[in-house]
Amino acid sequence: MNAATPIKTMIIDGKERYHEPAPKDIDLEQFRQVVTSRRSVRKFTNRPIPKEVLDDCLDMAMLAPCSSGLQPWEFYVVRSLPKKKQLVRACMGQLAAKTAAELIVCVARTDRVQEFSRKMLLEWPMPEVPPLVRRYYQLIPYNYAPGPLNSFAMLKKAAFSVGGLIAPVPRGPYTRSEVALWAAKSTALACENLVLALRAHGFDSCMMEGFDEQRVRKLLKLTDAALPIMVVGAGERAEDGVFWPQVRFDRSLFVHEV
Numbered sequence: 001m002n003a004a005t006p007i008k009t010m011i012i013d014g015k016e017r018y019h020e021p022a023p024k025d026i027d028l029e030q031f032r033q034v035v036t037s038r039r040s041v042r043k044f045t046n047r048p049i050p051k052e053v054l055d056d057c058l059d060m061a062m063l064a065p066c067s068s069g070l071q072p073w074e075f076y077v078v079r080s081l082p083k084k085k086q087l088v089r090a091c092m093g094q095l096a097a098k099t100a101a102e103l104i105v106c107v108a109r110t111d112r113v114q115e116f117s118r119k120m121l122l123e124w125p126m127p128e129v130p131p132l133v134r135r136y137y138q139l140i141p142y143n144y145a146p147g148p149l150n151s152f153a154m155l156k157k158a159a160f161s162v163g164g165l166i167a168p169v170p171r172g173p174y175t176r177s178e179v180a181l182w183a184a185k186s187t188a189l190a191c192e193n194l195v196l197a198l199r200a201h202g203f204d205s206c207m208m209e210g211f212d213e214q215r216v217r218k219l220l221k222l223t224d225a226a227l228p229i230m231v232v233g234a235g236e237r238a239e240d241g242v243f244w245p246q247v248r249f250d251r252s253l254f255v256h257e258v
């Protein structure tokens, strides 16, 4: 929703509530086709992806759900030819990287919690920030700050472990690695949106974690607070771009009704 979109409200139980009805005209079969036709493509044609298409896909990537709405992701579209060459090398020369029309490095950031919590309150999409929401975003930066050598994290862990004996409590993310995982989860969801959006536009992709992290960090001048999650190679699927049929094990191994 942008600033020009009027906010719809309705009265529920005598109170004015934000109202965003679920759309009813989604084509399930089209969605299914996007999901089922997505494959990891490791050989692409020379056809470029139009800029407006890639921009649209990135915009859809950034609509992925994200923990506390804090959008801990970044996307580096590597356009400069020398940098692209170095990135292909960092991806250990994988064909999916070498032949891709576009290479996008998807990065999780752990150091924007405070900045984005403030931003959230400044850009809150309703005329008034509910008091609970305000308190939440005021507290979150403390919650997710591991402190020097995880010192704050250890204190919080100890305090919540005691509290947890009597009631459910948040068990993290407190330590540096837990906060990294926190950011990685939301970033991976954005990556999935990205590849599905590419598919919906008729293009394909390969997610790659087979890369030399040190080299990618150096190439993009990333600080320790920026974690390269994956490189997405994207382009038009070559005739022989998918190497074998998709393998998924029996659903009984994964889906449990308890």
Ligand SMILES: Cc1cc2nc3c(=O)[nH]c(=O)nc-3n(C[C@H](O)[C@H](O)[C@H](O)COP(=O)(O)O)c2cc1C
Pocket (backbone or CB within 6 Å): 038, 039, 040, 041, 042, 094, 096, 206, 207, 208, 209, 210, 211, 230, 246, 247
């Ligand atoms: C996090 C992640 C990392 C991956 N890394 C690579 C990679 O480095 N190279 C590659 O060829 N494929 C990579 N893949 C693709 C997987 O091998 C592929 O998704 C899997 O074999 C299932 O095939 P499908 O995507 O066609 O369904 C990666 C996938 C994910 C989700």
